[in-house]
Amino acid sequence: MNYSKKITESNSNYDKLEDMSINELLVNINKEDQLVPKAVEKVIPQIEAFVEKALDRMEMGGRLFYIGAGTSGRLGIVDASECPPTFGVDHGIVIGLMAGGDKAMRKAVEFAEDDTEQGWKDLQEHNINDLDSLVGIAASGSTPYVIGAIQHANKNNILTACITMNPESDLAAFSTYPITPIVGPEFVTGSTRMKSGTAQKLVLNMISTSIMIGLGRVKGNKMVDMQLSNNKLVDRGTKMIMHELNVDYEVAKDLLLKHGSVRKAIEASNK
Structure with missing residues (x-):
């Protein structure tokens, strides 16, 4: 060149x-x-x-x-x-x-x-x-x-x-x-x-x-497959589930920790 x-x-x-x-x-x-x-x-x-x-x-x-x-x-x-x-x-x-x-x-x-x-x-x-x-x-x-x-x-x-x-x-x-x-x-x-x-x-x-x-890794505008690698991300995921399912914070957090991701928690709850 x-x-x-x-x-x-x-x-x-x-x-x-x-x-x-x-x-x-x-x-x-x-x-x-x-x-x-x-x-x-x-x-x-x-x-x-x-x-x-x-x-x-x-x-x-x-x-x-x-x-x-x-x-x-x-x-x-x-x-x-x-x-x-x-x-x-x-x-x-x-x-x-x-x-x-x-x-x-x-x-x-x-x-x-x-x-x-x-x-x-x-x-x-x-x-x-x-x-x-x-x-x-x-x-x-x-x-x-x-x-x-x-x-x-x-x-x-x-x-x-x-x-x-x-x-x-x-x-x-x-x-x-x-x-x-x-x-x-x-x-x-x-x-x-x-x-x-x-x-x-x-x-x-x-x-x-x-x-x-x-590739389908975002739903709406949310990182529904993000890894729960710190408390901030657990809190963020919990609030996503609260908004999507219209449940309180503790219920949402329990669902998130049980299923391991926002996507899986929402899909399991909607079955």
């Missing part, structure tokens, strides 16, 4: 950051952040096209994979890890992988992202197959670990998409469904953990949430 066309590496619209007051820094960062939702809005058709295809495959038993490096990889892992508690799906339904493995979540693993073959090797450990879908996440669109995984996935008839901020990147070119929100230069030049990372997070939320709703 032509380095000069890397939007993510273009010079910040601001200079002499060290001379700005705290207020000026915060106001200007926020000003840039406000551009992100508009950039994501423009790529909704791209997101929709991928989600439709991925949902079809997941309804047939396929899985959703995210793969990335650095901030991009971490964001994919976070989104994947939140699907089981939020929607009650098994941990193996949405899977996040990153260069350097789980230890790279906290501490960068040097040069891990430069291996063009390791991404595919990591995916093979999960027996990825042609019912599955793969989203490569890389702000620059030039990460070898991600590009290599996408190329191998294409050869194996796996549905591929990417989230990158450089529409003319190699990653966008190799992915069947490129999702390319253009957020412009970062406040700190090249710091893609900022606007680019925010855009990636928004897109990932849209992908996973719309797929989970499509």
Whole structure:
């Protein structure tokens, strides 16, 4: 890819950051952040096209994979890890992988992202197959670990998409469904953990949430299959049942704890 066309590496619209007051820094960062939702809005058709295809495959038993490096990889892992508690799906339904493995979540693993073959090797450990879908996440669109995984996935008839901020990147070119929100230069030049990372997070939320709703994991607007992993969620589930069945708090809580989920409690009571 032509380095000069890397939007993510273009010079910040601001200079002499060290001379700005705290207020000026915060106001200007926020000003840039406000551009992100508009950039994501423009790529909704791209997101929709991928989600439709991925949902079809997941309804047939396929899985959703995210793969990335650095901030991009971490964001994919976070989104994947939140699907089981939020929607009650098994941990193996949405899977996040990153260069350097789980230890790279906290501490960068040097040069891990430069291996063009390791991404595919990591995916093979999960027996990825042609019912599955793969989203490569890389702000620059030039990460070898991600590009290599996408190329191998294409050869194996796996549905591929990417989230990158450089529409003319190699990653966008190799992915069947490129999702390319253009957020412009970062406040700190090249710091893609900022606007680019925010855009990636928004897109990932849209992908996973719309797929989970499509799979029937939401009723009305409620997370009826959420895992009861803390008191806050038990309380939330209890109030859902109170509202749905018109019963008092203690009755609702007893039903929830007996059946293990809001959905099962309501279904059992409606029989």
